[in-house]
Amino acid sequence: MRTDVNAFLGAYPFRRVPRTSPEAVLAAMDRTKIDEAWVSHLPSVFWRDPAAGNAWLYEASSRYPRLKPVPAVHPGLPGWEDVLAEAASRAVPAVRCDPTFYGLDPMGSEMRVLAAACGTTRVPLLLAVRFEDARQRHPRDTSPELPAAAVRALLRADGDVRLVVTHAGREFVEEVHFGSTPDEAARVWWDIAWIWGPPEDHLATLLTTVGAERFVFGTGQPLRIPEASAAKLDLLDLDAGLRAAIDSGNAAKLGT
């Protein structure tokens, strides 16, 4: 069993990305032996109202049960509580918020209130550090990357909130993990999409220092080829239990 917690549907505004339809993402999942994917609606990350993409996302995932919707919540817009309530009623694996792309302070009051609401409703909150390498972003793609300080602040904002952070590299993970109490650090999960394998061995190091229970399988597809995340696990000498935990077990526990 393998669950990709970091997948997208729909076009990317800053470069041509092929195969963004649900059917194409499912084909890529088949190719890389991914059973389920948590999918976000990529175009609406850049819309004034990101939640306007949720209806399409719910409809697409209803047609394809292997795709689990991760709807967007913008805590600066009126009615965001209803968006979160609908997500909770649909038993989604997580909701997402991309504050720097929405023009929100990533550690401001709206985000802290959203974190608390996610804690209350027991819906994990998914945050992306970035979508692309900073060196290749479009000249008009100027939203800052999510700072590690924001993740620490949100973990401290509510004792029940659980965060899934995608596209973080080694330094980011270490800064949050070792800058948090054990209780706080136990409420954040990291996808492996942006963590380097050999010869730098960042992932191998983090599995030892931070703990394998904190990591979940994620790819960032179709912005990135999903083979990259599978390859970095294949290059590790993981026993079957640890591999299964990262492939899907840790993500499954997030919903409990």
Added chain:
Amino acid sequence: MLIDVHAHFYHERTPRADWRERNTSRLRAGDKIGITIHVASVLGTWGRTSPIYFPSPTDVTAGNDALLALARVHPDRVRGYACVNPNHTDHAREEIARCVAGGMVGIKLAASRRADDPLLDPICAIARERRLPVLHHVWQHRRRDWPGQEASDAVELCRLAGRHPDVHLILAHIGGGGDWEHSLRAVRGTANVFVDLSGSGADGGMLEACLEAVGPGRLLWGCDLTMDTGLAKLRYLERLLRPDELELVTWRNAARIFPPGAFPAD
């Protein structure tokens, strides 16, 4: 056969205390991936006593010495590029001659001078005489200068290639940061520029764009600092290409542009 045309190793005169572990990790991962030969370079002392991309002549020699020693320990797995700093022309000439005599098979130019600078002409002249490919560090569309390097982009590399049509130039790490679409547009019509697929970038659509721009006949497989993305691209190419096309990318193109006998099956 699988040739990684863009590898690096470290040595004891670098700032990294973990240099042995990193070298061991590269070779171990290479075994898992199935890499036959790592064609590597060492950029001086990797910043310890001169900048990574502006290595002093002393450090250039030290780095090349370390690589020659590693290749002697692993003659079945490691080949070398002679790394030189073109700001020191005489030293660069001597170093290339020395390293090739020691078994190195190519030239590595980092970012000590722009690719279209006249100081690269004598380096390319030697490359032509000795039939050595030149791997050039490239920033995929440089929009501004970056500290610590005089990075070139593909347009500049193609100017150099135009002045030296008999030299095979390798555009480094198309996935190594920057706008790879810009680079692919630039190299499309320059037949003596090959595209090295290495780098941490594994963007959806990138490999298709590489094939569309230059075809399998001008692509070279490699890893650079992330062997996981190298393996991922290899797996993706296995589905994208016919077996004969895949062989071009994984080793036949390399065997064609490196000196005869550089690789086991060559």
